[in-house]
Amino acid sequence: MSLSVTEFCLNVYLPSKSPEIRALFAGTYGLPGKMLEDRVARAKALSDAGDIVDPNIDADGGDPLSVMQRRAFYGYINFPDMSQGSNVDPVSGKQILYDPSYSIKVSVAPVDYPPYSGPSPVGVFYVGQYAGNGLYNVINGAEKRFKNGDPWTENGIAYTFQTTVIPDYDFWKIDR
Numbered sequence: 001m002s003l004s005v006t007e008f009c010l011n012v013y014l015p016s017k018s019p020e021i022r023a024l025f026a027g028t029y030g031l032p033g034k035m036l037e038d039r040v041a042r043a044k045a046l047s048d049a050g051d052i053v054d055p056n057i058d059a060d061g062g063d064p065l066s067v068m069q070r071r072a073f074y075g076y077i078n079f080p081d082m083s084q085g086s087n088v089d090p091v092s093g094k095q096i097l098y099d100p101s102y103s104i105k106v107s108v109a110p111v112d113y114p115p116y117s118g119p120s121p122v123g124v125f126y127v128g129q130y131a132g133n134g135l136y137n138v139i140n141g142a143e144k145r146f147k148n149g150d151p152w153t154e155n156g157i158a159y160t161f162q163t164t165v166i167p168d169y170d171f172w173k174i175d176r
Contacts, residue, residue, distance in 0.1 A: 003110075004065075005063045005065045005066060008064060008065040008108070009063060009064050009065065012110045013057075015113070015115050015116065016113035016114060016115060017058075017116055018051065018116055018118055020042075020046055021051065021053065021058055023042070024039050024042055024043055024046075024058050025058075039060075039061060040059050040060070041134075042157055042174075043058050043059035043082060044059070044082065047059075047081065047083045048083070049157075052081045052083075052104065053081055053082040054067075054079070054081065055082040056079075059082055065108060068106055068107060068108045071106040072106050072107075072108070076106045077105075077106055078103035078105055079103060079104045079106055080103055081104055125154060126138065126139060126142035126145075126146075126152055126154065127139070127152070127154045127157075127159055127172050131171060134173060135162065135172065135173055136159065136172040136174065137172075138161075138170045138171060138172060142161065142170070142172075143163075143168060143170050147161065147163070148162065148163040149161065149162075151175075152172065157174060158175040159172040159173060159175060160173045160175055
């Protein structure tokens with residue numbers, strides 16, 4: 001029995017990922033939305049923090065089943081994670097060696113995607129949807145807890161609280 005693209009993503013791929021990586025999939029497969037630039041910025045921050053992030057799936061939003069099938073078709077056994085950048089020399093077109101400890105196994109077999117068993121997130125969330133121009137909406141009463149310039153880390157991503165002159169219309173700015 002083969003799985004559909006949606007079934008593979010929701011039932012195999014996503015359960016194997018950390019809550020921070022799963023959060024990148026908001027806006028796809030019926031989950032509430034995030035804009036692509038928000039997704040890529042968060043994926044980069046997670047990668048910079050040491051998470052193994054798939055550049056084509058987790059960051060760019062490619063569906064896991066099709067991406068893995070395409071990689072297998074082209075003979076990949078492993079694929080470099082986002083921290084290693086492109087794995088193809090732009091001049092010669094040849095594959096560049098990469099650190100296998102930060103590589104992603106190319107597979108569509110559910111057995112290769114064991115459920116995530118790492119640490120759980122704290123559970124208090126103050127950062128909302130992407131608002132544009134590098135800013136994120138404030139949720140859950142953050143205006144009562146934070147002052148202008150206060151730092152906050154959520155899902156492994158660092159933000160700074162930004163107040164405005166309009167009451168209850170403050171933002172988070174991602175720290176880059």
